[in-house]
Amino acid sequence: MTDYISKNTFKIIQQRISDDSKLSEQDKLITATIFTANDLDNIQTSDLSDVVQTLREDMKIGLIPENTGELVNQINNENIAGTQEFEDKQNDNLKSDQVFELMSNIISKNKGNHRLVTKQTAKKKANKVLSVKLHANDNNGIAIKRPLLTFSSANIDINNNQSGLFTVDPLNKNRLLPFGKRISPDVLKESLHTIDQLIESYHKFTLDYSDEYGQRIYEAILFAFSSPFISIIRSNSGRPDDEESRDIPQILFIGGAANSGKSSLLRVISKMVKFNQKQDDFIAYDLIYQNDYQKGSNTVKILQDWLSEANVTPLLVDELPNDFFTNVKRGEELVMTLNNNVATQHTSYPAMIATTNSEDYTLNERARRRSYYLKHDAVFNDDFKEASLKTYHDIIDKTNNELFQDFVLRFAEKISDDKTNWNTYRNGNKNDFLALTRAIFKEYYQEIDEPIPKYFPLDRYDDANESGQEKWRKLFDYDRENFVYNKKTDRLLYRMSKLDENVNRYGTKPSIAYVNALSPKVKASSDNSIDQELKGAAFFKWIGEDNPFLKGTFLSRLKRN
Template structure:
């Protein structure tokens, strides 16, 4: 009983001041001083700086330590997100003091761990050194359920210890670097509330500059990577953080004759795409779920494997199925495609059926498209050939043309039960970019993507013309494709279009038959799963071994067409009328039709001079500059010679583009054009 009573009286926070027990509240130990130097782990920046402001310290020097030698925290200078989160949580008054240099914050340089707990307090008459096991955190100072030791000495009582601790602080300070971003120091209104890729890259370049000043040894980098590789932390989010942090440092380092070294800030733009993706992966919030499956490619057997996040394991996904099941699924696909004739309005319905089936073929091919691109570039002997094979499929159409039905059907065939992303609701451009740089090769399915995702001319690492060009021209290794629907307002210049597989579905569904159409689609998708996709991936893995046949006459879906021809044969179905033998050029033909129509209806606006066609925008576009720019994007590459007050076109290329026979003379061309 006496033991229990004694246990109840024990203090968790044991404080000694000048060799005597200190019985007052811990806050009293820090009162009455002007300067505060601290080396401590900061679990809550808000708590720490509220403490600092409450005690009215005029000058603060803080070295942020690492708790319990946490390997994750050692990466905080190469992962800008914790740095951003730290400053975002600070009170406005603390931010102002940082800008005025009244508060200085430092962090250990890469390869050094700071685990000390040391505090120096100064005023005109006294200096106090405080040290022990306790960090300046709410948990450590609460005197609840955590044993901590704090020892404090005033200069008059023990000048030798106080002097030694001051010297010790200065030593550690000299081995640390400034943790405060320049934007906080310099900007009138520091932008710390929004974490963008651009912000992250700026912070990263700044951190690399600071690290280059203090120097980081090759040994320190190697030890950090080695330590991360043997980390056994079982907390899932920490494991993910550590994995991605390692990816970042691998991107930020290079091999030299003296070992491993950090790249310079000047080299960051060269790796901007890759670095920003890894940053985005770290900063992505849990409210944006990845609706895709985890499908990876095994280069040992060329088969697909599926991952299970709950067990962190993979098992073989590609497997053959029997002919009876192949027949059932092929008949389902045939029924689905035929709906675009059975329930739509207008003539020439074959046009839509061909596009629907072509989208299905692309979707089946998509997990292998990175490999097709790789083989094609190797066979051509040039990396620029990567751009011949687009990792983007855009399905365009007006309302009620069945775009979303098609996306849902593709999702079911690939095994995600009709799930897909809604642009800007379920998925942001930064995360689309993130997925492109992952080895999960399952396609990114997005409904109603906006045209600016492909056409924005603003410099961006996540969307727009520069992003599309970068992905198509330069992305190598394993990566997924993007399959998206959009409306017919979509327009882009030919430099972008040749990097996208563009399919346009023209025929709208008959609204008066909505009930019958819905019942028909429900019957088609019933019992649809990914069995055929598993069989397809197995067959594809066998065919792709013969690299010469992967791309034939420019058709990157060549192997897929071979497999589906065999599927229809197995199902006892003659080759359908919607089964075509090469990729479509819908955007090209859309532009050709548009300009042919303009030439026919506004002939006065086109003047023929030798080898040129001069287009008068005031006649052809009624002086509307935006309409002219929109129409110009549909012209084929090389047609435009000059764009100023008038639009000057290459005559032969223009008439080829609007599909007039080159062998005819000019007057025959014009005559045939008007006949058409």
């Protein structure tokens, strides 16, 4: 049994009862107990103190519950914990995470005062919380088992080089070991040069390479390094119900055409952040759920469960299908559900990096802004296939997790520093959630006395918007005769049903992908309209073209002058 009303709360109630006995009859409260703001602070502080003391006592006898700073006894600098105990305690800690949520549900606020609600109301609210929270996910039928990387900010100990991350000892499954290790300047230089070699291989062997393209490759690496701390970044970026925190993406999509090296990049990233040599490089989307019954929906359900776990192992998934993006019950629902759930989640959770084909990528505006998309479509030149494969194998052989082990310790320092700035806005863009990671990598280059490479990304990208721009730019260029422009209203009409004509396609219509790819700034009609109405000036500015319907008009001559 779990006491959802703590003993410190009862102390306050008892004190109030004693105080009320001194009041006149008309001033006494019959069905509620008043709590001041100070009372609530005292309750929370006392409860947390009790938890810490309980943990210390439990640690002395080897009882290590999950997710509360309990994985390692830092006082004695012990690096051992029983993983069976760890797993057995998982559901118990899910209950303990609900204490403050239950408290907030059974305490109502009126005119600045807090009061305990009546028994009937408390029962209804408690049942609602418990019925949702106390049912563990059941994925026992899934063959794939993710390796364990767990995080506890309470166990960050910079002086003893403890990052708060812990893994299973590969030699003894009944032990958990802290993850993170300082590296020497020589190892640091070698690790950074391996990244340089990776990006240089794209320069040498792909078509249409640019330094801006190399920045996107580096950006994917920075996201992967940050992934175990994505919950910390989000929680420190604003209140759970703020848009600022909701805009911190939990999922990165890497969109690339065939033969652009998406899977190869994913494998390199995997080796960089791998902490268990036996773990797979990544998971093929099609193999996550191997039965045919409701394969699509069940696969997404498994992803949702994994991304809601306290296991912060980066989730790397290869080749998301077209259906994931075009079916609102797949990608859109996954992004939005996760975004809403983690807003109230008290534990850490992992991030996901997934590849897809660039032409397949599209999500509606809500899901786009809450995920991250990097364009990765420079195709490898087959004339250099042998040389590119040799170079890639050399890079894979050199790649290891030593830089990542050092990085997690440095990021832990940022978490421990009360002066850390978690919000960075540049040029009016969204919060650069990777700003701290960029800062750490800039420090790396300073330490090896080398300039920051020109392909190092200095800010977050908006490739999802650019992907939509390209999609509609091509549509306008190749199907211009079916766009109808009204000069008086500056409105552009396009019949979306034309996209679905003569297409033998099961499931979501192609027109939906185009509607989702539109920026809300250019829409002048609802998404369900037969004719998509667009704001003329805004649309042409968005796709980066002049309005051809204005050529020869007074307005076009005025613009030229």
